[in-house]
Amino acid sequence: MTATKTLLVTDNGPAIVDTAPEHAGEGDTLIRVSHSSVNYKDGMALAGNKGVVRTLPIVPGIDAVGTLEDSTLVTVNGWGIGERRNGGYTPELRIDAAHITRVPDTFDAWTAAAIGTAGYTAAMSVAAYERFTNSRPDHEAGAVRGPVAVTGATGGVGSIAIQLLAARGHEVAAITSRVEEHGDYLRELGAIDVIDREELANKGKPLQKARFGGAIDTVGSTPLANLLAQVQWGGTVTACGLAAGPDLDTTVIPFILRGVNLAGINSVDAPAAFRDEAWAILAESLDVNKLRSYTDTVDLEGAIQAGADLLAGNARHGRTVVEL
Known part of the structure; x- marks a missing residue:
């Protein structure tokens, strides 16, 4: 050696x-x-x-x-x-x-590392969101309205998820604790709105005003519970992280009254087919110049x-x- x-x-x-x-x-x-x-x-x-x-x-x-x-x-x-x-x-x-x-031919070694587990997890989350959304019988009628919320928006998973969603035609609401500091950055990635994380920090009612078409959650705990309560009928929320905690204090109400879907994302042990799907999405939709920035x-x-x-x-x- x-x-x-x-x-x-x-x-x-x-x-x-x-x-x-x-x-x-x-x-x-x-x-x-x-x-x-x-x-x-x-x-x-x-x-x-x-x-x-x-x-x-x-x-x-x-x-x-x-x-x-x-x-x-x-x-x-x-x-x-x-x-x-x-x-x-x-x-x-x-x-x-x-x-x-x-690694797809579109990427070199540096780019593949910049994507890494964070980007690959983001792509798996986008794939799961689209899988549920596109399979709905009323999908073509545009029944799912409102932006896709992304928590932990300035992190590795969040930053790439915003970019992928926007590139694939989804409206995105970025949720961060640093609205003033990172608002411009998040809009450059493709977010149409930037929301203060404090709006999701405290436990709310089991069913709240429907404001999001779906969500990519990276933090878990109370923010995830509030997202589930704020997603529109038939919307999908993906969960891949626990930065806010591993607990989830919620009820079955969003699932049985609004038909909300909760999709778990496990990037560590995912089978090859899911990995290949995620890397194909990255090759198709990721702006490498933005990633470099x-x-x-x-x-x-x-x-x-x-x-x-x-x-x-x-x-x-x-x-x-x-x-x-």
Whole structure:
């Protein structure tokens, strides 16, 4: 193995170390990793959070982008890397071929890493929203009206979800705690409205004024309960995150009186067909120039600080790519 560096988390915290063969992990296929990214889970892993990392020492990085022996560009998102086994912050990764996704030809390695788990999760959420919406018998009649709400709008999932929805013809309402600071940025991504998160912060009635056609939720807890209560008849809400908490204090009322759908998004263990669908949506609808405008690039040392900034809420909006 070449003399390169790996980012390893031990009981004493994160450190840059000389790469050793065991850092690649186990699997039937070798990926020469060139890029990864910094997600919220990575920030937790870098802090040694036992809710994410199952054992120490571990190589973090829930994304890995690189090439196979035949130079095919591939990515691994989820499947436990950076959590249950060594992840993408190392120059070589071994993993079973069944867990590898080929990167669409429209993207290079940097872009695939900028998309990462956040973008792939956003695309899975959009796919689920459209799957429910487009299959409705009254879909052509335009019965689903009102914008699609996106919570956590300035985060990695939210930023890409807004862009994908807008590019695919959906009106978008971005929900954020930083309306004045990030309003212009969110409108540039495609949002037609920017709403203060405080409007969803307190527990409301089981059924409220119907204001949204659907929602992409990244935060869970009370905001998700309020979204379910504010979605129009037959609307769909997707749930992929728990930044506000894992609880969901709601009732069956939105489901039985308005026919609301709640679609869960699991990007870690999703079968290949769902992953391919998500990457096809990204290839079709993602504006790479916009993605570049809100993505930072760091090295392994910079990844440690980027993770800390995410946990502290000090991160610049958007994405962070790690170049190995």
